[in-house]
């Protein structure tokens with residue numbers, strides 16, 4: 286069997302700019318204040334974020350410079366490799382060429398540090414010494430904990446309860462980097478106490494954990510908040526992934542027909558896909574671009590495109606996005622990083638415009654693909670990433686059936702070394718396809734906020 290082929294770039298080829306897709310998309314719907322329901326301005330966001338990040342959030346400049354000290358830290362693991370999965374191709378007997386862009390090489394084991402480092406750096410520049418955040422899979426919490434340790438910032442992480450219980454080693458990793466990790470919902474915030482009063486056995490959700498972290502930042506002027514996905518500036522920071530991939534495909538003398546990534550809040554997907562989509566929006570060739578989400582939390586494929594809150598307690602601004610309703614608590618499946626009720630506004634806008642496709646997949650099919658991939662390529666994918674692996678395999682088998690030698694690239698957003706409990710459950714036959722309650726979904730959707738300017 287032929288070995289893997291790896292396309293690596295020099296450190297000097299780490300992008301010098303982030304790519305801002307706002308420059309190439311139509312003007313998006315306004316972001317609204319949760320109280321007045323009027324468009325927010327930069328000043329409204331100041332209790333939560335430092336001004337440099339707010340300016341990135343609203344920027345329409347195509348290129349935003351990556352500060353040199355940030356690039357210097359990115360060098361610890363970037364450029365990340367683009368790898369041709371020859372053994373997987375052979376196992377599938379497909380004429381398709383399958384590549385993956387591997388983000389598991391970062392200190393936290395996923396794409397998340399690509400944004401944690403600049404977020405911590407811009408907070409440090411603004412004199413901030415304390416940050417709060419949420420984490421679903423534990424990946425974002427570990428990443429911000431790592432970034433906080435570099436810049437001497439105290440980090441408190443509200444970790445969604447089911448993930449806190451499933452992954453003690455993620456918690457230990459956050460603590461190793463010096464962060465404090467609290468199971469969410471907690472008794473430490475009003476939002477947490479309200480969620481526990483409503484359902485003491487709740488598995489928690491990213492929506493609740495965001496409420497807790499935001500509440501602490503709003504109530505304490507010396508604390509700011511950092512979000513691991515969804516917002517424009519987070520998507521922006523992740524575009525180093527796709528920009529590097531474009532250069533690596535030049536090295537490979539190839540060009541993808543299909544680009545695939547899993548999507549929770551959308552930053553991993555945007556990171557790989559938006560630089561390719563940007564080429565297309567500026568007159569380049571069309572590609573199929575697919576966002577993959579869990580069937581148990583299908584915000585793009587089953588959600589409404591409507592204004593909604595980013596959190597359960599309704600403390601965040603209202604954003605027009607694909608949403609399952611901010612009060613929707615997804616069942617406690619294993620890809621904790623994909624258990625979010627909404628999708629990033631820019632990803633939602635691209636989907637509404639028909640620029641991207643979306644696919645929802647059940648977790649057992651994803652784990653089956655993850656195991657096949659690990660046995661072919663040696664890397665155990667994170668449960669979130671197995672969604673992209675599964676979709677890439679489905680596309681490769683379609684190519685086989687149609688006799689087409691298409692080129693497929695997918696984002697392998699992280700490794701699963703802290704997720705082996707999920708694999709143990711899968712091998713023991715205990716992993717089932719959990720389904721959300723249709724009645725609960727209908728109720729959450731019927732409770733969407735009424736906004737004049739839809």
Ligand SMILES: Cc1ncc(COP(=O)(O)O)c(C=O)c1O
Pocket residue numbers: 395396421422423424425513514515547548549550551552553554621622623667669670698699700
């Ligand atoms: C490994 C991994 N992949 C993908 C995701 C989803 O990321 P995003 O919210 O950027 O879509 C997560 C989220 O925690 C993750 O940990």
